[in-house]
Amino acid sequence: MEKEVTIYDIAKQLNLSPATVSRALNDHPSINSNTKELITAKAAELGYRSNAFASNLRRQRTNTIGVIVPRLNSHFVSSVLSGMEKVANERGYNLIISQSQESVKKEKASAKTMFNGRVDGLLVSLAYDTEELDHLDVFIKKGIPLLFFDRVSTHTKATSVVIDNVKAGYDATAHLIEQGCQRIMHVTGNLKRNVYTDRLKGYKLALIDHNLPYDESLLMITDMSREAGIDVAQQISNMYNKPDGLFITNDLCAVSCMAALKKESFRIPQDIAVVGFNDDPVAQVIEPNLTTIHYPGEEMGEIAAQSLINHLNGLVNIQTTNTIVLHFELVVRESSVRTTG
Amino acid sequence: MEKEVTIYDIAKQLNLSPATVSRALNDHPSINSNTKELITAKAAELGYRSNAFASNLRRQRTNTIGVIVPRLNSHFVSSVLSGMEKVANERGYNLIISQSQESVKKEKASAKTMFNGRVDGLLVSLAYDTEELDHLDVFIKKGIPLLFFDRVSTHTKATSVVIDNVKAGYDATAHLIEQGCQRIMHVTGNLKRNVYTDRLKGYKLALIDHNLPYDESLLMITDMSREAGIDVAQQISNMYNKPDGLFITNDLCAVSCMAALKKESFRIPQDIAVVGFNDDPVAQVIEPNLTTIHYPGEEMGEIAAQSLINHLNGLVNIQTTNTIVLHFELVVRESSVRTTG
DNA sequence: TTGTAAGCGTTATCAG
DNA sequence: CTGATAACGCTTACAA
Numbered sequence: 001m002e003k004e005v006t007i008y009d010i011a012k013q014l015n016l017s018p019a020t021v022s023r024a025l026n027d028h029p030s031i032n033s034n035t036k037e038l039i040t041a042k043a044a045e046l047g048y049r050s051n052a053f054a055s056n057l058r059r060q061r062t063n064t065i066g067v068i069v070p071r072l073n074s075h076f077v078s079s080v081l082s083g084m085e086k087v088a089n090e091r092g093y094n095l096i097i098s099q100s101q102e103s104v105k106k107e108k109a110s111a112k113t114m115f116n117g118r119v120d121g122l123l124v125s126l127a128y129d130t131e132e133l134d135h136l137d138v139f140i141k142k143g144i145p146l147l148f149f150d151r152v153s154t155h156t157k158a159t160s161v162v163i164d165n166v167k168a169g170y171d172a173t174a175h176l177i178e179q180g181c182q183r184i185m186h187v188t189g190n191l192k193r194n195v196y197t198d199r200l201k202g203y204k205l206a207l208i209d210h211n212l213p214y215d216e217s218l219l220m221i222t223d224m225s226r227e228a229g230i231d232v233a234q235q236i237s238n239m240y241n242k243p244d245g246l247f248i249t250n251d252l253c254a255v256s257c258m259a260a261l262k263k264e265s266f267r268i269p270q271d272i273a274v275v276g277f278n279d280d281p282v283a284q285v286i287e288p289n290l291t292t293i294h295y296p297g298e299e300m301g302e303i304a305a306q307s308l309i310n311h312l313n314g315l316v317n318i319q320t321t322n323t324i325v326l327h328f329e330l331v332v333r334e335s336s337v338r339t340t341g
Numbered sequence: 342m343e344k345e346v347t348i349y350d351i352a353k354q355l356n357l358s359p360a361t362v363s364r365a366l367n368d369h370p371s372i373n374s375n376t377k378e379l380i381t382a383k384a385a386e387l388g389y390r391s392n393a394f395a396s397n398l399r400r401q402r403t404n405t406i407g408v409i410v411p412r413l414n415s416h417f418v419s420s421v422l423s424g425m426e427k428v429a430n431e432r433g434y435n436l437i438i439s440q441s442q443e444s445v446k447k448e449k450a451s452a453k454t455m456f457n458g459r460v461d462g463l464l465v466s467l468a469y470d471t472e473e474l475d476h477l478d479v480f481i482k483k484g485i486p487l488l489f490f491d492r493v494s495t496h497t498k499a500t501s502v503v504i505d506n507v508k509a510g511y512d513a514t515a516h517l518i519e520q521g522c523q524r525i526m527h528v529t530g531n532l533k534r535n536v537y538t539d540r541l542k543g544y545k546l547a548l549i550d551h552n553l554p555y556d557e558s559l560l561m562i563t564d565m566s567r568e569a570g571i572d573v574a575q576q577i578s579n580m581y582n583k584p585d586g587l588f589i590t591n592d593l594c595a596v597s598c599m600a601a602l603k604k605e606s607f608r609i610p611q612d613i614a615v616v617g618f619n620d621d622p623v624a625q626v627i628e629p630n631l632t633t634i635h636y637p638g639e640e641m642g643e644i645a646a647q648s649l650i651n652h653l654n655g656l657v658n659i660q661t662t663n664t665i666v667l668h669f670e671l672v673v674r675e676s677s678v679r680t681t682g
Numbered sequence: 683t684t685g686t687a688a689g690c691g692t693t694a695t696c697a698g
Numbered sequence: 699c700t701g702a703t704a705a706c707g708c709t710t711a712c713a714a
Contacts, residue, residue: 004691006690006691006692007691007692008691016700016701017700017701017702018691018692018693018701019693019694019700019701019702019703020699020700020701022691022692022693023693023699023700026693030699030700031699031700032699032700035699035700049456049457049459050457050691050692051398051459051690051691051692052457052458052459052692053394053395053397053398053403053459053690053691053692054394054398054690054691054692054693054706055691055692055693056394056692056706057392057394057395057398057690057691057692057693057706057707057708058691058692058693058694058705058706059692059693059694059706060706062394071423072419072420072422072423072426073416073419073420073422073423073638073639074419075414075416077419078413078414078415078418078419079413079414081413081414081438082412082413082414082440085413085438085439085440086440089439089450089451089454094437094454094458095437095438096435096436096437097422097426097436097438098426098430099423099426099427109430110430113430113435115390116390116391116393117393117435118390118392118393118394252622255626259626281593281622281623282622282623282626285596285600285623285626285627286626287628297414298414345707347706347707347708348707348708349707349708357684357685358684358685358686359685359707359708359709360684360685360686360687360708360709360710361683361684361685363707363708363709363710364683364684364709364710367709371683371684372683372684373683373684376683376684391707391708392706392707392708394706394707394708395690395706395707395708395709396707396708396709397690397708398689398690398691398692398706398707398708398709399689399690399707399708399709399710400690400708400709400710401690
């Protein structure tokens, strides 16, 4: 295990001061281009690698961004992370990723780790049941920029990157109505989370705009799991006045529900038309293919990381752009299209 | 933005030396339990947080583990990462995650970042076409432990966590043979990667053991994408002597292939029985449900992280346990089961 | 059990 | 354009 090369070694060998070496290695403007060349050459020759800790310690920043997500193993989340990683990497930042596993407790622990790890900024998508945001206040107090994405906070005034969930909910519902559905069931998640409340709002608005009544018995709050999907199918099957449309705000849940409905010999979309949310790969596998809201995960990740980094570099003040809203798209597939109304 | 509290502040307020404070905060054995209590109390009171950089700089270790994966947005990979994150988090390590996007070039860049980031150890799953491993040699030279998982290196002598891909390939193929298949097509990925060569070996062995000929025209090397799946279906459809069994080493690819075959009115499993690999969520959505090899992603991540951390803490020497082989399971579903042989 | 003091490798400030 | 020097906050011999 060879000894680490430092700027002192380079300096000594070239009869320069460490300060000059440091400057050369950091593209400082006021440095002679010849000396710079010499230094970079020597650095390469000696196999020098910069010591990030020393640098961080001195500069009081880490070039590290913390990311807290509800869970890692979801198609949407991993797309987001992929986008974040791309951008962060390009711009010389590292990502420290942590999952809350949908639990506030774990989310708090993650936040603490990030805080102690002195991340330069934090990207957060909230857990299922987070209410208080005290664990994130410390960041704000310390002036560490905080940016929410997807599952954002409605209380804290932090920048967030989202889609227009109200409109998405509206579009999904309106689409079902246009297909002739009159009784549309809405299956969604914990209403503490903006994504679910907003989609519900959209659902209600679409009903109103099309002169359909809002029937509370057609709203189901679930944990959006596959089991929940099966459960929903069961309940529908037991209903006297069955729905003829189904808007489920998660494709995985929607797909398991469809499979269960099919077992009960419901015809999709004739008996019941279905719309999901996320455009997960399963949407194109289930038969009939699932109509869903396409939701730009990778792009969301890129933009979130981009914004945070721009802010960190003083290019843009994150506080001024308070919410970034991305486009989404209703992708119509067979699960919802009725040939006749 | 308040000033950071340091051990000096604590020391001053308690009339102690910073050394004592440091020791107390690190559970040093030779420290008076009373003073220790005093110190921890004061630390809490002042909102002290340890500065990892100063500590790292001093101790020459980072408590950070680097992870390089081919891509982030795959079900399998995100399960692995989820497992790694759990373990790392429990044991006080951070994860720096980077994706090679299946390109050697990007993989090299990632390795360099990790190297400069002075990770304590590295967990790697190789990109599609990586051949030379020079970019990883630097870690070995520096004595930084390197552990491969899933897509491992056959050359470098580093610990790896895998499943027995030969056996998995064998089991999948044997299962098809037991279902009466005589001409089994094998669709797989770049043979530079152990996972694919080994599965091919298993395929060949199963054929031999069951007295079936190995027909090179039934081997297809693809990029395992969905498009590849469609392409395979097309080719099968154009073949004169069609296969009656299909072993595709990736569920996503298998599923798109099945969908395409169904469009060409192949009956699955009657005309062609299909086995996939990975047990991706889509396997349980496609109809008929896909028989596949279940592959413990989360567990693989946990074990990989566990082993590396144990090694870092001197509990186990990683060099002694050279390969950790996990169990897999052939999950039989409808896509391969023929009522009569 | 506690204190002293050196040093980890950078970078920012100031001076030249 | 370059150099000297003082931090950054922590750990660890060594000494007391």
